[in-house]
Amino acid sequence: MLAVTLKQIAEACNVSTATVSKALNYASDIGADTAKSIRQTAKNMGYFPNAAARSLKTNHSRNIGILFSLNKAIGLTHEYFAQILESFQLKVEKAGYDLTFISRNIGKTVMSYLEHSIYRNCDGIFILSKDCSDPSVLELVSSKIPLVTIDYVFEGCGAVISDNANNMSKLVRFVYNRGHRKIAFISGEDTAVTRIRLASFHKTCTHLGLNIPDNYIIKGQYHSPEISAEATRRLYELPDRPTCIMYPDDYSYIGGMNELEDLGLSIPEDISVTGFDGISLSKGLRPNLTTLRQDSELIGIKAAQLLVSAIESPSTYIPEHIVIPGNLWEGGTVKRL
Amino acid sequence: MLAVTLKQIAEACNVSTATVSKALNYASDIGADTAKSIRQTAKNMGYFPNAAARSLKTNHSRNIGILFSLNKAIGLTHEYFAQILESFQLKVEKAGYDLTFISRNIGKTVMSYLEHSIYRNCDGIFILSKDCSDPSVLELVSSKIPLVTIDYVFEGCGAVISDNANNMSKLVRFVYNRGHRKIAFISGEDTAVTRIRLASFHKTCTHLGLNIPDNYIIKGQYHSPEISAEATRRLYELPDRPTCIMYPDDYSYIGGMNELEDLGLSIPEDISVTGFDGISLSKGLRPNLTTLRQDSELIGIKAAQLLVSAIESPSTYIPEHIVIPGNLWEGGTVKRL
DNA sequence: TGCATTTACGAAAACGATTAAGTAGCGTGT
DNA sequence: ACACGCTACTTAATCGTTTTCGTAAATGCA
8 A cells, every 4th residue: 555665775874865766767876786686675665756756856747748629520439549549548557657638627626638638747748639620739738748649640750640532542443343323422510520531522523534522521420329320311302313322431321221221221232321430330231341440459559659759759750640551341231343 | 726725725814725625525523613614615616625635645546447449349338338428427416526438548547447457446236248258357356446337247246237138138029029920139249248148139039939040130230231131132132031120229220221122022011120228319210110229328326326325335236137128129120911 | 006997886866745843933821 | 020821823744655965885906
């Protein structure tokens, strides 16, 4: 329960706390054998440094703040982000960092993200936010705290981004190559990522010589089966129905899938569909959902590496924008026409 | 960037740091007007206390450790736990606490959960672990650090548990009341919760006078559509097929749903099914999945209240075991026979 | 041997807060 | 006028580290 302190070790070894500190930190001006025996007794006594004391003195906390915009559509419950966070956590843990959620308030006092980060003395911040135009996020970004963002680019800051433009293009081309010309697209709610995907969809279609009518493009929502179901019905009621519907993500597709079934359409015989993300769900479906697998694990890992290097070697650090390609998962929901 | 300290405020106000500290902490022995003006300048200067210094001195950190067993089946990517964590976070944040993940290692050094908690000076721990028999968890539990567990009971510790026994019973009775007598059950992997649900299933069946053959009970896995699909096929191949299949959770049911469809069975006409959890997915399905909605939001809130009171009022605190009932969601996947 | 240099350690200050103890100043009761 | 008790503040110690600087002993070199 009660923590062992440097002082206790010092007494046990008959040396000063300075010596103990040096021994444990492998400092240069200490005798090899003294150091060894101190380290041994420290281990025996179950010593761990007091994080607060160390943080106070050294001005770093070995703690990384996570800025997670928690809302329904994009938050912990979204498998893509949860997976990124998981692999990020595993990686920074190995580098010796803990993870703390950074919110806008602590108790009754409201603070900005920056203030919270300073309060907790975070060595770096990992931003997984939907709305990076939030002034409080901007304030953080323009501070000197090392940070890495996901799927959003701030100039001068490290970022890891899923290659949304190319991914979407890949998916559209796949559908096109299977012979589809009437492709509908249900987008997610309006975010930077959504805009990139939508632009890529249009660009790719134009490039392929496809003329997509306006009513084939429906604004939906990520992670919402209900809204995808509704959008699906609207597409069904169109006089000139699409032959393929592209859903905003795998999860929300489930709503569309059920709606189509209700309407008596079978997949992919009567209508083709695609998802996005490649979460575990998509492989549990029959036929396997055709989707674009984003490499969330790699994204988390790269973000961790980037942030750790930004923290630990600021001199050599270059705020890269790492683009992570996705993989097309062919599945079986796009029929060859 | 650089934080404002007490000292700076003290200089600005021409008082000692002690006075500033007292003013900000609403201590008694300080003049009302001095206090007021100090608080005002502190605000103007953008002061926030240094968490490390405060923690060092007061021996508490206003930080709660989360012990999250991160593995595939049960972790951040599981909506039930992610939701509990989300609502927990929102609640403790209001009480003035931050959340830090507690892992078994930090850098190259391996430490126990207890050691990590001491290292970070956590005021309390929130345990969301699948395997509470882990010796390192046990060590933590037997320490004096306030903690609350989810879906697992340690005597003398606060716990919030979803009422698995009654929930399962409710679900079985609902199926029974719809006329089903041949009920199959696909369980999750072996955990405390699984054992409770399985026992409740058996007990309820016995109570209802049902004799469930052994081959109706299949050991599956939570959150795994694939394994549920396979289990579904095994049940289908039985000479005497069940009329209803109960899946370990909503998510894994998706695998079964597709398998059944592949087998040419339609739900609920040819076969009835139930899920468990009541995640958003289940309401996106057509027909709506019959499931047992666990109140993950309330569980998170109650856990937060319990833990905060354990931390802040240890004298009046009673380590309750709060049982949160679930709600049957009738849905449309159980046919009336 | 004598002097300079290195090695190995200790003393003490510092990080930013909290808090017990001490002390002015002031009013009050007798 | 004097002791007493408040009130409102300051001083200084403290939490557990890290780190600079000082210094004694050991060593190197001529």
